[in-house]
Amino acid sequence: MNLSKILKNAFLIILASLVLTACATKKTSTSGQMQGDTYTGTDTVKELAKGVPDRVFFATNETVLTTASRETLRKQAGWLRKNSDINVVLEGHADERGTREYNLALGERRANSAKDYLMTYGISSDRISVLSYGKERPVDSGSSPLAWSKNRRSVTVKAN
Amino acid sequence: MLLRYLFILLVIIPAKAFALIEVDITRGNLNPLPVAVSPLSIDNKSKENFRKILKQEDLGSEISIIVENNLRQSGLFNPLDKDAFLQEPDVANLKPRFEDWNLIKAQALVTGKVTFVDEKLRVEFRLWDVLAGKEMMALAFTTVPSNWRRVGHIITDKVYERLTGEKGYFDTRIIYIAEEGPKTKRIKKLAIMDQDGFNNKYLTLGNELVLTPRFSPTNQMVTYLSYFRNLPRVYLLDIETGMQEVVGDFPGMTFAPRFSPDGKKIIMSFAKDGNSDIYTMDLENRIVERITNHPSIDTSPSYSPDGKRITFNSDRSGYQQIYVMDSNGKNVKRISFGNGLYGTPVWSPRGDLIAFTKLHKGKFYIGVMRTDGKGERLLTENFYQEAPSWSPNGRVLIFYRETKTNSKGEGFSAKLWSIDLTGYNEKMVETETDASDPSWSSLLSN
Numbered sequence: 001m002n003l004s005k006i007l008k009n010a011f012l013i014i015l016a017s018l019v020l021t022a023c024a025t026k027k028t029s030t031s032g033q034m035q036g037d038t039y040t041g042t043d044t045v046k047e048l049a050k051g052v053p054d055r056v057f058f059a060t061n062e063t064v065l066t067t068a069s070r071e072t073l074r075k076q077a078g079w080l081r082k083n084s085d086i087n088v089v090l091e092g093h094a095d096e097r098g099t100r101e102y103n104l105a106l107g108e109r110r111a112n113s114a115k116d117y118l119m120t121y122g123i124s125s126d127r128i129s130v131l132s133y134g135k136e137r138p139v140d141s142g143s144s145p146l147a148w149s150k151n152r153r154s155v156t157v158k159a160n
Numbered sequence: 161m162l163l164r165y166l167f168i169l170l171v172i173i174p175a176k177a178f179a180l181i182e183v184d185i186t187r188g189n190l191n192p193l194p195v196a197v198s199p200l201s202i203d204n205k206s207k208e209n210f211r212k213i214l215k216q217e218d219l220g221s222e223i224s225i226i227v228e229n230n231l232r233q234s235g236l237f238n239p240l241d242k243d244a245f246l247q248e249p250d251v252a253n254l255k256p257r258f259e260d261w262n263l264i265k266a267q268a269l270v271t272g273k274v275t276f277v278d279e280k281l282r283v284e285f286r287l288w289d290v291l292a293g294k295e296m297m298a299l300a301f302t303t304v305p306s307n308w309r310r311v312g313h314i315i316t317d318k319v320y321e322r323l324t325g326e327k328g329y330f331d332t333r334i335i336y337i338a339e340e341g342p343k344t345k346r347i348k349k350l351a352i353m354d355q356d357g358f359n360n361k362y363l364t365l366g367n368e369l370v371l372t373p374r375f376s377p378t379n380q381m382v383t384y385l386s387y388f389r390n391l392p393r394v395y396l397l398d399i400e401t402g403m404q405e406v407v408g409d410f411p412g413m414t415f416a417p418r419f420s421p422d423g424k425k426i427i428m429s430f431a432k433d434g435n436s437d438i439y440t441m442d443l444e445n446r447i448v449e450r451i452t453n454h455p456s457i458d459t460s461p462s463y464s465p466d467g468k469r470i471t472f473n474s475d476r477s478g479y480q481q482i483y484v485m486d487s488n489g490k491n492v493k494r495i496s497f498g499n500g501l502y503g504t505p506v507w508s509p510r511g512d513l514i515a516f517t518k519l520h521k522g523k524f525y526i527g528v529m530r531t532d533g534k535g536e537r538l539l540t541e542n543f544y545q546e547a548p549s550w551s552p553n554g555r556v557l558i559f560y561r562e563t564k565t566n567s568k569g570e571g572f573s574a575k576l577w578s579i580d581l582t583g584y585n586e587k588m589v590e591t592e593t594d595a596s597d598p599s600w601s602s603l604l605s606n
Contacts, residue, residue: 099503101416105436105457112434141343141569
């Protein structure tokens, strides 16, 4: 009776420590790639040219550009100024945690906040078109906060 | 005390036994009505003709199975096993032996007869109250043989209406998006099927992304969003002719389309420069009217059945909420005030309720509230579900649900589900492929 009680307690302690380590590892693995819930990693990012990332990321339900996003867009603007024959499409996306129609509008708003920023750096609106995919084209098919953060994005794509 | 109880029982029982059956549809399926659907009787010559034309062994029996399945799916009826039936279909249709049907505990009985007359299908059917021993309804009609499944649905509609006092929803179709392929490269097609999943047809090939199809109240037309040539625009499709045309060709994205209740206008969102507002287009003269003018996202508009008001989704308060306004855009009022975000409002065909999707603490709910926002009732909770569409009688909601993927991003699926307004009878609607964005047609007949 006594022994079984001790064993049971020991088992619970082991279980609890397992749960704790699980939590700890999970936290460290995501915190390196997210700030708040905005993606800061490079997993899905491609380059338009050497040192010019193609995409910026957003927080949940947000369309505001982060400091990192503005830096990326300034690099894109510089590259576009140097390559005046290139036009781009800004593809706006949302994560899967929202209703389809609202997400279409949200994607459009995100792509436009990137467009506005490029325009303030001298890129003519004639060279930029906007296309919202809402939640229709995720890059990560996962159902985790990290996957969702990669999917909330505006991607600059060469149009010609 | 005991005497008083006996007295009450004595009074109630005979009264109940002699009144014709009535099914209360406001209370869910706690006690579905036992009903016997006798195979429709069919003479040998008709049977042979239908076998040739329709490749159906016994059309009378097939039609009765359609009726039976419809009644069972409604959750309000319990169709009894045909093996227990004692009376032959042809005799039962003339004059049922009520003792026999009473013996197997049937309270209602459906009988009928199907014949092949002048290249047409003629059907007659009767609904009987077994306890009262009375005929409740008798009807006959003629149609082309290829409509044979619709015959089963029309019979169900009549039986449902006679027993519940409300119109049915069985002779209807569902337009939806058929989905295939990995989540990151989903192929989507417009598809249409009968309400019970039969006669499934694909209306587009899957070359371009299509979303959110909605039926016109006239049933011939569908409006939807297509990414044809990477230009997301609202389109109009005639289901019968297959003719498609763009109606929302504005300098930006048009989306979230729906018909006005008279079918003459399309109401939709138009997004430009980061702002979505609501517009209408008159389909006859193509006149465009702006309904909202606000820097926030305004989308998912849906008319009240009288066409006088519009409910829509806006984040003007900071987050997605549900609003109601006059059809000219005046008198905008927020109606959702509960915890969480609210989207996809759809006005009920009866006019008294608005169905919606709610996101709260990482869960998605389908619910209903009155048009002033009071009386919120959540019907179902899940990882992800949205986009309710009303059955034409306003009794059932169809929506879609997506599953959570595992840590490797596998296991994604999207399926159609339906639930009673009471919150009972939640079930998956079978489709050939994965499916989303369902829209229920109005009744095809009458």
